Amino acid sequence: MSELDGSVLDAIFEAAVLPELWPAVLDRLASRVGAVGGVLFAVDNLKKGQWTASKRLFDVMERVAESFAERNTRPQRALSKGYAGFMADLDFLTPEEKEEDPLFAELLKPNGLAWACGSVIPVPNGDLLVFDFERATEAGSFDRPSLHLLDGYRPHLARAGVMASRLQVERAQNAAAVMQALGLPGAVLGNSGQVLAMNPLMEQLEPQIYARARDRLTLAHPRSNEILNMALAEIEADNAAVRSIAVPAVEGKSSLVGHIIPIRRQAHDIFSRATTLFVATPLAAPSAPRPGLLCGLFDLTPAEDRVARTIAEGHSVESGAAALSVSTETVRSQLKSVMAKTGTSRQAELVQLLAGTTTFSLPRG
Numbered sequence: 001m002s003e004l005d006g007s008v009l010d011a012i013f014e015a016a017v018l019p020e021l022w023p024a025v026l027d028r029l030a031s032r033v034g035a036v037g038g039v040l041f042a043v044d045n046l047k048k049g050q051w052t053a054s055k056r057l058f059d060v061m062e063r064v065a066e067s068f069a070e071r072n073t074r075p076q077r078a079l080s081k082g083y084a085g086f087m088a089d090l091d092f093l094t095p096e097e098k099e100e101d102p103l104f105a106e107l108l109k110p111n112g113l114a115w116a117c118g119s120v121i122p123v124p125n126g127d128l129l130v131f132d133f134e135r136a137t138e139a140g141s142f143d144r145p146s147l148h149l150l151d152g153y154r155p156h157l158a159r160a161g162v163m164a165s166r167l168q169v170e171r172a173q174n175a176a177a178v179m180q181a182l183g184l185p186g187a188v189l190g191n192s193g194q195v196l197a198m199n200p201l202m203e204q205l206e207p208q209i210y211a212r213a214r215d216r217l218t219l220a221h222p223r224s225n226e227i228l229n230m231a232l233a234e235i236e237a238d239n240a241a242v243r244s245i246a247v248p249a250v251e252g253k254s255s256l257v258g259h260i261i262p263i264r265r266q267a268h269d270i271f272s273r274a275t276t277l278f279v280a281t282p283l284a285a286p287s288a289p290r291p292g293l294l295c296g297l298f299d300l301t302p303a304e305d306r307v308a309r310t311i312a313e314g315h316s317v318e319s320g321a322a323a324l325s326v327s328t329e330t331v332r333s334q335l336k337s338v339m340a341k342t343g344t345s346r347q348a349e350l351v352q353l354l355a356g357t358t359t360f361s362l363p364r365g
Contacts, residue, residue: 004152005032012153016160017167019052027054029153030133033146036113041075041130042161057134060111064103071102075130079120086119086131086150088142108134117142117150121158129161172197172274185209185280188263190273193217193232205280208253217278219258221248223345231260235276246342247280248349256280300341307334308342312351 008028015021026038037054039061049069053061064072077092089098098104108114114137121129133150135142172188179186180199187198195215202209207220219225224245231243247256261277300308310320310331317335321328335347344350 008032008153009156012156012160013163016163019164022052023054023058026052026133027056029150030054033117033133033142033149034139035117035133035135035142037134039130039132039134041128041132043075043128043130060107060113063107068103068107074101074103074116074118074132075120075128078118079128085154086117086142086147088147089116089118090141109137112137115139115141117147119150119154121154121161123158123161123165127161127165129157131157168273169196175274175277176202179277179279187217187278188274189217189232189276189278191236191275193229193276194273196274202278202280205253205256208247208250208256209258209280219245219247220250221246224248224258228258228260232276235260235262246344248344254282256282300338301334304334304338304341307331308338308350311335311338311347314351 005028008025011021011025011028015025022040026040030036030038037057039051039053039057041049041051043049051061051065074089074092078087081087081092083091089104093101104114108116113134115135116132118130118132121131123129131150131154133142175188176186176197176199180201183201185199185201185205187202188196190196193216195211195217198211210218210220217228219228224247227245231245243260245258245260247258249255257280259277259279259281261279263274263276306324307320310323315323317328317331321331324331335350339345339347339350342350
């Protein structure tokens with residue numbers, strides 16, 4: 001039982017490159033120690049996590065993620081022991097604490113999973129990998145030989161986690177490089193707007209757009225930055241589509257539009273920290289924007305689009321109302337909505353945004 005299976009080791013490192021293989025790896029490790037299945041959590045330094053599990057544990061783990069994530073203190077308790085190896089649940093919980101643990105009492109025990117073991121593995125980028133294996137009630141607790149066997153695989157699991165994390169960094173950098181090659185200032189963002197990769201074209205947009213403390217993407221214009229933060233929060237809640245934000249001109253820099261594009265993570269790609277692409281494009285409009293352009297960029301209604309273009313042409317509220325054959329109250333109401341959606345606070349600021357003329361050129365080698 002103590003010998004490492006070479007084919008399992010191969011499978012571990014294959015899963016580092018192909019995350020969809022992790023459930024099968026967890027199954028194979030579980031079978032070696034008499035467990036029903038295994039679970040892998042990847043938790044980043046912002047305390048956001050992803051997980052994958054053996055097929056037999058998947059339904060249970062979905063309930064853990066939905067209802068017990070905030071109440072699951074097991075990883076923290078195990079980490080506080082400072083033990084670099086696998087531990088049985090009773091190594092870091094007393095029998096009384098285990099019985100009172102909501103995860104055990106309300107979910108694991110009723111599903112016939114009375115015994116667990118696990119290990120918390122820190123990786124260099126600040127993430128934590130948590131491996132957990134569950135035994136059926138009748139199988140009894142994890143004994144020392146079983147834990148020692150898993151300890152033999154632990155260094156390889158840690159290396160695979162580091163490899164997977166580095167691959168994700170490279171993928172983020174490659175995505176930023178592709179946007180650079182297309183002439184697009186771009187950045188790849190993780191949770192809470194953390195910049196994972198940013199290309200040189202985006203770096204040139206400072207001070208309009210920059211990365212501040214903790215590498216969080218920031219827009220210099222306060223209202224635009226507020227809209228960015230709201231959009232990123234919606235993405236983290238899995239409740240967002242592509243969205244555009246006005247980035248007003250500053251001295252020496254013309255108006256931009258920032259496009260927030262959610263990245264749909266593959267189900268098993270638990271090491272992926274990228275959640276969003278941010279792409280900046282110039283709002284080139286020597287005269288008024290083309291009909292429909294603003295609808296697409298800022299989710300304006302057709303009526304709001306017409307009002308915005310009228311204002312961009314130099315009309316006042318009164319002359320715009322006359323040109324559109326509507327009341328001044330209607331124009332004021334629609335203009336207020338346009339300014340809210342574009343993140344502008346004054347009519348002059350809106351006109352300045354719509355009159356941006358900058359284009360981006362690729363740097364010459």
